[in-house]
Amino acid sequence: MGKLFTVFAGLCICILTYAQESPVRGTWVTNVASEALHSRENIKKVVNQSKAAGLNHLFVVVWNRGVTIYPSKVLQKYIGVKQDDHYPGRDPLQEMIEEAHKQGIKVHAWFEFGFSYGYKDTSSSWFKRYPAWLGRNNKGELLQKNGFYWWNALHPGPQRLMRELVLEVVKHYDIDGVQGDDRLPAMPAEGGFDAYTAALYKSEKQLGLPFDNPKDETFLQWKADKLSLFCKSLYEAVKHQRPACIVSWAPSIYPWSKEQYLQDWPTWLMGGYADFVIPQLYRYKLADYEKILKALSTQVPPNLLKKVYPGILTSLGDGYQASPEMMKQMISLNRKYGFEGEVFFYYETLNKVPSFKID
Numbered sequence: 357m358g359k360l361f362t363v364f365a366g367l368c369i370c371i372l373t374y375a376q377e378s379p380v381r382g383t384w385v386t387n388v389a390s391e392a393l394h395s396r397e398n399i400k401k402v403v404n405q406s407k408a409a410g411l412n413h414l415f416v417v418v419w420n421r422g423v424t425i426y427p428s429k430v431l432q433k434y435i436g437v438k439q440d441d442h443y444p445g446r447d448p449l450q451e452m453i454e455e456a457h458k459q460g461i462k463v464h465a466w467f468e469f470g471f472s473y474g475y476k477d478t479s480s481s482w483f484k485r486y487p488a489w490l491g492r493n494n495k496g497e498l499l500q501k502n503g504f505y506w507w508n509a510l511h512p513g514p515q516r517l518m519r520e521l522v523l524e525v526v527k528h529y530d531i532d533g534v535q536g537d538d539r540l541p542a543m544p545a546e547g548g549f550d551a552y553t554a555a556l557y558k559s560e561k562q563l564g565l566p567f568d569n570p571k572d573e574t575f576l577q578w579k580a581d582k583l584s585l586f587c588k589s590l591y592e593a594v595k596h597q598r599p600a601c602i603v604s605w606a607p608s609i610y611p612w613s614k615e616q617y618l619q620d621w622p623t624w625l626m627g628g629y630a631d632f633v634i635p636q637l638y639r640y641k642l643a644d645y646e647k648i649l650k651a652l653s654t655q656v657p658p659n660l661l662k663k664v665y666p667g668i669l670t671s672l673g674d675g676y677q678a679s680p681e682m683m684k685q686m687i688s689l690n691r692k693y694g695f696e697g698e699v700f701f702y703y704e705t706l707n708k709v710p711s712f713k714i715d
Contacts (some may be wrong), residue, residue, distance in 0.1 A: 383699060414456055467535065471509040638701065652666065678705070
């Protein structure tokens with residue numbers, strides 16, 4: 357009986373290991389330019405279409421516009437709001453987990469807004485309640501880039517908030533993973549010109565802030581290193597709470613990610629605090645896509661390529677939609693350069709190309 361149990365246990369471990377190492381083939385599910393989360397029926401459709409397309413991972417937005425899609429005690433504590441008011445009486449995250457797990461699909465909580473607190477809007481509760489958190493540029497102005505307003509990602513306040521939100525999901529949901537993207541951990545490189553950062557930089561580097569050059573090499577690297585430390589601490593906090601929970605990141609392409617948003621993600625990968633990384637290789641032309649894909653294949657050691665999955669732009673609101681032929685060509689290029697899977701941005705692709713399937 358003992359030998360039989362040992363064999364059975366070993367078989368279970370092998371099966372589990374295989375399941376964990378299966379290539380990631382997924383899509384991001386948003387609450388912008390999509391009705392995917394508007395009802396449980398829509399969520400069932402998302403899951404069924406994803407299964408039919410050969411996908412095995414769904415990255416579901418949980419933090420956007422400064423609010424959560426799920427009822428959050430953390431959100432309630434900080435700003436007196438429990439949840440995005442588009443989902444009264446519902447918990448779309450729980451619904452997605454239940455429906456996806458029935459089909460054997462993994463669900464990741466995607467904290468899309470990261471360290472930004474507003475989009476073309478400075479009237480949010482976050483802006484009013486936590487002025488010390490606000491990011492500043494070298495002119496003392498509010499830190500904003502491409503319409504997004506940002507906190508100072510080096511400040512302990514926003515870092516504490518993000519850690520509490522992530523751990524809340526890990527603790528209370530049967531989630532398979534959590535994910536940050538090009539805003540977590542991140543901050544525009546133009547930021548860091550605030551009283552908190554000035555004092556910290558002076559104490560550690562014995563230097564004043566380079567107001568004449570916000571992308572001063574020493575200052576930029578110092579800021580990037582601070583975000584890498586937060587990345588590591590968040591990874592370790594999740595693993596301490598639940599070791600099996602996957603922690604992934606979906607940053608911008610490197611080195612642009614570091615130069616513009618302080619995301620030194622090859623360091624995260626090689627440092628061991630990324631279960632996998634999905635760089636956003638968003639290009640509209642196949643030749644451009646192959647160029648950055650080829651560069652990506654050289655940016656991490658060969659033994660870590662299996663932890664990197666290209667993010668492919670397949671849809672964009674009501675405008676751009678990649679053709680099925682181009683999607684298949686991009687997937688073929690991924691395999692050519694040694695990448696075993698990919699993630700589509702975003703789910704609406706499957707509505708526009710319902711017959712598409714990964715071979």
